[in-house]
Amino acid sequence: MGESGALDFGPAMPTISYALAIPLIAGGLVARYLVVNVALPIFWSPVANIPGPSAPGFWGSNLYGLFNSKISWKLHEEFMQKFGRTFRVFGVAKFDQRLLTLDPVAIGYILRKTSIYQRPWPTKAFISSIIGDSLFSSEGLKHKCQRRIADHAFGERNLQSFLPTIFARASQMTEKWISIVEKSEDGQAKFDVAEWVVRLGLDIIGEVSLGVEINSLREKNNLLHETYTELFNVLLKRQHPLLTFFGIQVPRLQPYIPTEVFATLTRCKAIVHDFGMKLIQEKRRILDSAEKCPHRDFLTLFLKANTHPDVPYEQRMSDKELLDIVNTMLSAGSETTALAILWTLHYLSLHPEVQDRLQEELLTVPTYSPSQVCGEEEMVELYKAIDSLPWLDAIIKETLRLSPSVHSSIRVAMVDDEIPLVKPMVMRDGTTSSTLKVKRGQWIHLPYEACNVDREIWGDDAWEFKPERWNCLPEAVSQLPGAYHHLMSFGAGPRGCIGMKFAHMEMKVVLHQIVSCLSFRAVENLSIIKGTS
Numbered sequence: 296m297g298e299s300g301a302l303d304f305g306p307a308m309p310t311i312s313y314a315l316a317i318p319l320i321a322g323g324l325v326a327r328y329l330v331v332n333v334a335l336p337i338f339w340s341p342v343a344n345i346p347g348p349s350a351p352g353f354w355g356s357n358l359y360g361l362f363n364s365k366i367s368w369k370l371h372e373e374f375m376q377k378f379g380r381t382f383r384v385f386g387v388a389k390f391d392q393r394l395l396t397l398d399p400v401a402i403g404y405i406l407r408k409t410s411i412y413q414r415p416w417p418t419k420a421f422i423s424s425i426i427g428d429s430l431f432s433s434e435g436l437k438h439k440c441q442r443r444i445a446d447h448a449f450g451e452r453n454l455q456s457f458l459p460t461i462f463a464r465a466s467q468m469t470e471k472w473i474s475i476v477e478k479s480e481d482g483q484a485k486f487d488v489a490e491w492v493v494r495l496g497l498d499i500i501g502e503v504s505l506g507v508e509i510n511s512l513r514e515k516n517n518l519l520h521e522t523y524t525e526l527f528n529v530l531l532k533r534q535h536p537l538l539t540f541f542g543i544q545v546p547r548l549q550p551y552i553p554t555e556v557f558a559t560l561t562r563c564k565a566i567v568h569d570f571g572m573k574l575i576q577e578k579r580r581i582l583d584s585a586e587k588c589p590h591r592d593f594l595t596l597f598l599k600a601n602t603h604p605d606v607p608y609e610q611r612m613s614d615k616e617l618l619d620i621v622n623t624m625l626s627a628g629s630e631t632t633a634l635a636i637l638w639t640l641h642y643l644s645l646h647p648e649v650q651d652r653l654q655e656e657l658l659t660v661p662t663y664s665p666s667q668v669c670g671e672e673e674m675v676e677l678y679k680a681i682d683s684l685p686w687l688d689a690i691i692k693e694t695l696r697l698s699p700s701v702h703s704s705i706r707v708a709m710v711d712d713e714i715p716l717v718k719p720m721v722m723r724d725g726t727t728s729s730t731l732k733v734k735r736g737q738w739i740h741l742p743y744e745a746c747n748v749d750r751e752i753w754g755d756d757a758w759e760f761k762p763e764r765w766n767c768l769p770e771a772v773s774q775l776p777g778a779y780h781h782l783m784s785f786g787a788g789p790r791g792c793i794g795m796k797f798a799h800m801e802m803k804v805v806l807h808q809i810v811s812c813l814s815f816r817a818v819e820n821l822s823i824i825k826g827t828s
């Protein structure tokens with residue numbers, strides 16, 4: 296204390312004004328980021344000794360080729376032959392060095408060890424900015440809790456309770472198609488099956504998720520169908536990468552970024568939010584009241600499971616979280632299954648002999664008709680008969696093998712780790728390594744589709760559509776860790792597709808219903824653009 300009683304801090308401290316400090320700190324952080332993430336990896340990278348293709352220029356990426364459906368299979372094979380089953384690829388530019396592995400043992404290990412290998416933050420941020428925070432983006436305990444509740448909804452008994460919806464919607468679409476064909480003079484009609492099957496996919500998953508009819512097959516201008524179509528289409532639109540970066544980083548900013556992409560996203564998300572929240576409130580009211588709630592849709596099941604006495608209060612989900620889970624089911628479960636059905640119809644149209652044999656087989660099981668009074672038990676019996684048809688089964692597996700709805704996935708290592716391999720890898724310096732050593736932060740691509748068409752595993756005819764291969768598979772196929780008959784189409788491990796059995800059931804019922812009554816031929820000059828996700 297000085298004599299005057301005022302506080303004495305000794306000699307005046309040098310001060311920097313805020314106006315100067317903020318840009319200095321920001322500049323320092325940017326410089327550090329550039330040195331660590333851009334400059335250093337070009338000259339020194341933990342994966343430098345792993346062989347791989349050269350970078351096509353500083354801003355060049357190997358991913359364009361690997362993701363381009365016209366050359367994807369060929370390029371994966373070419374790189375694998377040159378560099379082995381695990382190789383280094385350049386992501387967005389020369390400083391972004393990633394790994395890609397087609398090694399079945401490595402893939403199985405990565406997909407099992409979910410605490411070490413997680414989805415990279417940009418992937419999670421991107422997904423959450425569109426469908427909210429849910430199974431796709433959550434990790435650790437939060438994911439476990441969400442998955443436990445969701446797994447319950449996909450249990451055997453619940454799945455069976457969805458059969459009436461699937462049969463009813465499949466038959467509704469088939470009747471529409473038959474009426475289109477009947478109106479034609481020669482019993483043939485040309486129309487866009489994709490538009491219909493996408494609507495069917497939404498109606499089915501919407502009804503089993505929410506317990507209300509979506510009606511997009513009936514109504515041409517259906518709000519939910521238009522909203523999801525816009526939501527998916529807007530993601531294909533290009534905008535400045537910096538705007539995308541900020542919009543994904545800070546989703547709250549999206550409504551204020553004046554671009555068509557964010558305006559559409561904001562509007563679509565608001566529609567889904569209002570629609571879902573109203574339903575949640577209504578269902579909660581029914582559950583809380585003395586009214587008996589007969590519904591077994593996902594939303595009702597989640598609401599019930601969430602308030603079960605076994606679920607600790609702190610682990611319960613908020614309405615927003617419940618809505619995000621349902622939104623995830625609608626987004627992940629509609630177009631994926633619709634695509635798989637469409638690819639099957641496409642392969643049938645290209646292989647009339649396969650289609651004829653399928654039609655013969657399908658006729659051994661009666662088709663469902665809405666005029667028949669058919670209880671749930673009878674539907675379960677009918678489904679069991681459809682599910683046991685071997686040729687239909689082989690066709691579905693073969694379609695999911697050649698054209699899986701998900702092209703590939705990606706994980707990042709959260710800690711340094713050693714990944715086991717099917718056989719030692721040869722490094723750039725000629726040494727061999729029996730494991731793949733990775734550093735924390737390493738991104739690893741998992742090419743699901745390329746694994747399904749790997750000729751070293753599936754044989755020389757792996758690129759051909761041959762359902763008969765499923766009678767006798769090569770021994771090597773059993774090495775693949777895929778959840779669905781070793782196929783990687785539904786991923787694997789604790790984060791494998793939760794809707795796999797549901798999708799399988801929907802595909803079988805829908806295909807049985809439509810191919811029993813109609814034959815498909817591809818129109819002339821048909822052009823299919825196969826995207827990759």
Ligand code: HEM
Nearest residue numbers: 627628631632635700701704784785786790792793794798
């Ligand atoms: C033919 C149809 C389908 C295919 C090919 C497919 C494919 C996949 C794949 C490959 C994954 C794993 C992604 C990864 O490893 O990063 C996945 C995850 C997931 N799928 Fe599917 N899916 C289909 C249908 C469905 C359906 C019908 C639903 C829901 C009703 C669904 C919901 C999900 C969810 C929620 C996840 C994330 C699981 C988690 O992270 O815990 N999918 N799907």
